[in-house]
Amino acid sequence: MPKDTMKILHIAIRVIATASLLIASPLVKPSSATAATSASWAQPGYDAAGTYYNPAERVINAASVGKLKLKWKFPRIYSNRCLSETHGPLVIDNRVLAVDDWLTAYAPATGKRLWRAPVDLRNQEVRGFTSVGKLAVVATRTCGRPANPDAAIYAFDATNGALRWQLRDDVTPDLMLAADGMILFAGVSVEGAPQAMYGVEASSGRKRWTQLGTAERQLWPSDVVAGSRVTVRHSNDGADRSDVIDIRTGTTLWTAPRNWDAIAASASGDKVFMHDYDLYEGTLQELVHAVDARTGVVKWTARHNGAQAATDGRHLYISGWDSVISCFDTATGKQLWTRDTGLTTWQPVRAGGLVWVPRWYTGRMPLALNASTGAKLTVSSALGNTQHIRAIVGGHLYAEMGSSIGVFAP
Secondary structure, three states: OHHHHHHHHHHHHHHHHHHHHHHHHHHHHHHHHHHHHHEEOOOEEOOOOOOOOOOOOOOOOOOOOOOOOOEEEEEOOOOOOOOOOOOEEEEEEEEOEEEEEEEEEEEOOOOOOEEEOOOOOOOOEEEEEEEEOOOOEEEEEOOOOOOOOOOOEEEEEOOOOOOEEEEEEEEEEEEEEOOOOOOOOOOOOOOOOEEEEEEEOOOOOEEEEEEEEOOOOOEEEEEEEEEEEEEEEEOOOOOOOOEEEOOOOEEEEEEEOOEEEEEEEOOOOOOOEEEEEEEOOOEEEEEEEEEEEOOOOOEEEEEEOOOOEEOOEEEEEOOOOOOEEEEEEOOOOEEEEEEOOOOOOOOEEOOOEEEOOOOOOOOOOEEEEEOOOOOOOOOOHHHHHOOOEEEEEEEEEEEEOOOEEEEEEE
């Protein structure tokens, strides 16, 4: 064999051997982990559609659920004990963004603090936390529920925590959504006042549209965006209906025949799943409708108690107060499987071929189910003290545990 050919073969063998060692080394993540690490969980429900589905997760799966360990944790409760729900965390560009007394960024693998935003939130109650583009947006109001709360919206650069803009208002945000470069806020100006909604341009913080409710016509947006469409329920006006509006303009696109509440949408935005109470087979029951988000045409209706949903496009997973989680075919509405969890369930989360189902009481293990069959898997005992699962991304599972958020990984 010619010498040049032998030299090329020896080089090729050394390259292959080196690559094999790198793949086998515990210091280098396999390609699946690298792919998962580059993913984000940029909004509370993973995306604006509220799918609670991370299609990029490859590390936390059926083979690793029994091996999860607590790697680190960070606080989720204010030091001044200002009443507030947990918001986040969000994971954006390999940074864990969390709100406690400040907006803080951590390294997901180690918990090392990367930066802290320059706004002190200790005397404010966080009412919403989401992101749009490269902005992390925090909505707050003064602690203590004063008669005239001082509400504020802060937009931070998600890469370094710099404050990009802030908006002061007398409308306290009770709900915040972000999609298509817009942020929708809904709230009240004083306790007992009618609900108001307004749309803000994310890049500048400028208000682009406003809708004001009345005592007879309250406005209650759902926390799901189907494309650019937001479902807004009405109350106290006797109309028993919902309008679907464009988040960019606030204009009504179509009106639902009943007071529907959007609980999830397809990632593409073409289909939205609506929760409803109505007569079904002669009795008043909880229903879910699969609706064409563009036209309002109902594709199918199924019965299920519960309004907490996750969807991976082909399947819709619904859980609720009666301890049952069920899986439906999103194309036909056919129930594919159902499982009684034994306890009231919280928001399901879909990732890594699994559906995670947190259960009501602290100390009760969350369930990890095969997403296709509903079969139960054995979960690591390290998760025994967790409540809500907030995100599964980059090979890490983020779950509430007492006054902290625990970060788990195999």
